[in-house]
Amino acid sequence: MTGPPLLRPVPEVSPVELQRRAYRKRQGAKSVVISLISTLVLAAIVWVVVLNTPGWARVQESFFNGEVFVAALPRVWDGFLLNLRVLAMASVAVVLVALLLATIRTLQGPIWLPLRALAAGYTDLFRGIPLIIVLYLVGFGIPGLQLIPFRVPAEIWGTIALTLTYSAYVSEVFRAGIEAVHPAQRQAARSLGLSHAKTMRLVVVPQAVRKVTPALMNDFVALQKDVGLISILGAVDAVRAAQIETAAFFNFTPYVVAGLLFVLLAIPTIRLTDWYTARVRAREQVGGIV
Amino acid sequence: MSDPVLRLDGVRKSFDGHDVLRGIDLVVEQGEVVALIGASGSGKSTLLRTINLLERVDDGQIWLSGLDITDPRVNADLIRARIGVVFQQYNLFPHMTVLENVTIAMRHVQGRTRRDADAAGLELLDRVGLGVKAGDHPDRLSGGQQQRAAIARAIATSPEVLLLDEITSALDPELVTEVLDLVRTLAADGSTIVMATHEMAFARDVAHRVVFLDAGLILEQGSPAEVFRFPRERRTQEFLARFRA
Numbered sequence: 374m375t376g377p378p379l380l381r382p383v384p385e386v387s388p389v390e391l392q393r394r395a396y397r398k399r400q401g402a403k404s405v406v407i408s409l410i411s412t413l414v415l416a417a418i419v420w421v422v423v424l425n426t427p428g429w430a431r432v433q434e435s436f437f438n439g440e441v442f443v444a445a446l447p448r449v450w451d452g453f454l455l456n457l458r459v460l461a462m463a464s465v466a467v468v469l470v471a472l473l474l475a476t477i478r479t480l481q482g483p484i485w486l487p488l489r490a491l492a493a494g495y496t497d498l499f500r501g502i503p504l505i506i507v508l509y510l511v512g513f514g515i516p517g518l519q520l521i522p523f524r525v526p527a528e529i530w531g532t533i534a535l536t537l538t539y540s541a542y543v544s545e546v547f548r549a550g551i552e553a554v555h556p557a558q559r560q561a562a563r564s565l566g567l568s569h570a571k572t573m574r575l576v577v578v579p580q581a582v583r584k585v586t587p588a589l590m591n592d593f594v595a596l597q598k599d600v601g602l603i604s605i606l607g608a609v610d611a612v613r614a615a616q617i618e619t620a621a622f623f624n625f626t627p628y629v630v631a632g633l634l635f636v637l638l639a640i641p642t643i644r645l646t647d648w649y650t651a652r653v654r655a656r657e658q659v660g661g662i663v
Numbered sequence: 664m665s666d667p668v669l670r671l672d673g674v675r676k677s678f679d680g681h682d683v684l685r686g687i688d689l690v691v692e693q694g695e696v697v698a699l700i701g702a703s704g705s706g707k708s709t710l711l712r713t714i715n716l717l718e719r720v721d722d723g724q725i726w727l728s729g730l731d732i733t734d735p736r737v738n739a740d741l742i743r744a745r746i747g748v749v750f751q752q753y754n755l756f757p758h759m760t761v762l763e764n765v766t767i768a769m770r771h772v773q774g775r776t777r778r779d780a781d782a783a784g785l786e787l788l789d790r791v792g793l794g795v796k797a798g799d800h801p802d803r804l805s806g807g808q809q810q811r812a813a814i815a816r817a818i819a820t821s822p823e824v825l826l827l828d829e830i831t832s833a834l835d836p837e838l839v840t841e842v843l844d845l846v847r848t849l850a851a852d853g854s855t856i857v858m859a860t861h862e863m864a865f866a867r868d869v870a871h872r873v874v875f876l877d878a879g880l881i882l883e884q885g886s887p888a889e890v891f892r893f894p895r896e897r898r899t900q901e902f903l904a905r906f907r908a
Contacts (some may be wrong), residue, residue, distance in 0.1 A: 567768070582755065
C-alpha cells in the first residue's frame with residue numbers, strides 16, 4: 374500500500390483567485406479604517422456631551438468616588454456572596470420545577486386534565502404578576518400566616534419567590550423545546566416499546582434541552598440580576614449593602630460597586646451563551662458563509 | 664398448528680373521512696417475508712403503523728402470535744416491544760451514540776444491565792458491519808450506515824416480526840444495496856418480515872409472498888413469480904408496467 378506523498382506541491386493559485394484576494398484585502402482595510410473613525414467620533418461625542426456638562430464634576434464625585442469605592446467594596450462584596458448563594462439555590466430549583474411543569478403540560482389523556490389545568494394556571498399566573506409583587510406576597514404574606522414556628526431568613530423567601538416566577542417562564546421554554554422535537558423521534562422510541570415516561574426522559578427531554586439551551590442561558594442572565602431584588606425583603610445582599618454604605622458615606626458610589634459586580638457576573642454567562650449559540654449554528658450549517 | 668405470527672382480519676382505518684384501509688385480511692407465517700407493493704397512498708405505511716399500534720384501527724382485529732393486540736386491555740408498550748420497526752427516515756436518536764441507540768430497548772424495556780446490553784449491542788453492530796462506528800453519533804454516519812444502525816436497533820430485542828417501511832426510499836441509489844443486502848441476510852436467517860417497498864427487483868428476489876395494495880384493499884397476492892410475471896388484476900398490471908418502463 375502506498376501512503377500519501379510526504380511533500381505535496383503547493384498548488385498554483387489562478388490569477389482570478391489572486392485578484393479576488395487582493396480585492397477582499399482592500400475591502401478589509403477599508404472597513405478597519407471606517408470602524409476606527411466611527412469609534413473616534415463616538416468617543417468625541419460622549420466626551421463633549423457627558424464630560425463637558427456643567428454638573429459632571431458633581432456627578433463624578435458622588436457616583437465615581439475612588440475612596441468610597443474602595444471603602445464600600447468589602448461590605449458590598451459580602452452582600453454579593455449572598456446573591457450568589459440565592460442564585461445557586463434558585464437556579465437549581467427553577468430548573469426542577471420548570472421541568473416538572475413542562476412535563477405535566479405535555480401529559481396526554483383525560484385523567485391528567487386537573488393537573489394540566491393546574492400547571493397551565495400556574496404559568497399564566499406567575500408570568501403575569503410582576504416579580505416585585507410576588508416578592509412582597511411571599512416574603513411578607515407567608516410569614517404573616519405564622520405557619521412556621523421559627524423565623525425563616527428573608528433570602529429563603531426571596532429564593533422561593535424567584536423560583537415561582539422564573540419556573541413559570543422557564544417551563545414555557547422547556548415546553549417549546551419538547552414540542553420542537555420531531556414527532557418521529559417519539560414514534561421511534563414508542564415503537565421500541567418504551568413507555569411514554571421513558572420516551573420523555575430518555576429521548577425527548579434530552580433533545581429538547583439541547584434545543585433551548587441558549588434561551589435558558591438568557592433566562593439565567595436575567596435571574597442573575599433579579600436576585601438583587603431580594604433586598605426589598607430586608608436581606609442584606611449587594612444592593613442592600615450598597616444602600617447602607619450609600620447612607621453612611623452620603624455618596625452613591627456603592628451602588629456603582631454593586632452594579633459592577635453584577636455586570637462582572639453576567640459577562641461570562643453572556644459570552645458562554647454567544648459561544649454556544651455560534652457553535653450550534655456552525656454545526657447545523659457546515660461551511661456556509663451566510 | 665401454531666398461530667401465525669400475524670393475522671389481520673378486516674382492518675379498517677380512515678383519516679378525516681378518507682378511507683385509507685378498507686378491510687385488510689392478511690396472514691403472515693413464522694419465517695415468512697412479505698412484500699407490500701402499491702402506489703403511494705395505497706395504504707402500505709398505514710397498514711404497518713396499525714400493526715405496530717402507532718395508529719388505532721377503526722375496525723377489524725390484529726393478532727400477534729394468537730393475541731388480539733387491538734383489544735384495548737392489552738399493554739401497547741409490551742406489544743410494540745415484540746415488533747421491530749424500521750422507518751424511511753431512520754429516526755435514530757441524534758443525542759445518543761450508535762451503540763446507545765442499539766441498546767436502549769435492551770436496557771430500558773428488557774431491563775438488561777448496561778454491560779450485558781453493550782456486549783450484545785457490539786456483537787449486533789459487528790453483524791451489520793458497523794462495529795467501528797459504535798461510539799459515533801448518528802450524524803457522522805452515511806444514510807446507508809444510519810439505516811443499518813436503525814435495523815440493528817429494531818432487531819436488538821429479537822422481535823417476533825420486523826416491519827420495514829420503505830427503508831431505502833430516502834437513500835441515495837448507491838447506498839441502497841448495502842441496506843438491502845442486510846435485509847436479505849435477515850430473511851435468510853429466518854426472520855419474519857413485512858416490508859413496504861418500491862424495490863421491485865428486491866421484492867422479487869427475497870419475498871416469499873408479494874401483496875399488492877390498491878386504494879386500501881389487497882387486490883391480489885401470491886408468490887413473486889405469480890404476481891410479477893402473471894398479474895391477474897388490471898390495476899396490478901398497470902402498476903407493474905410503470906416499473907418496467
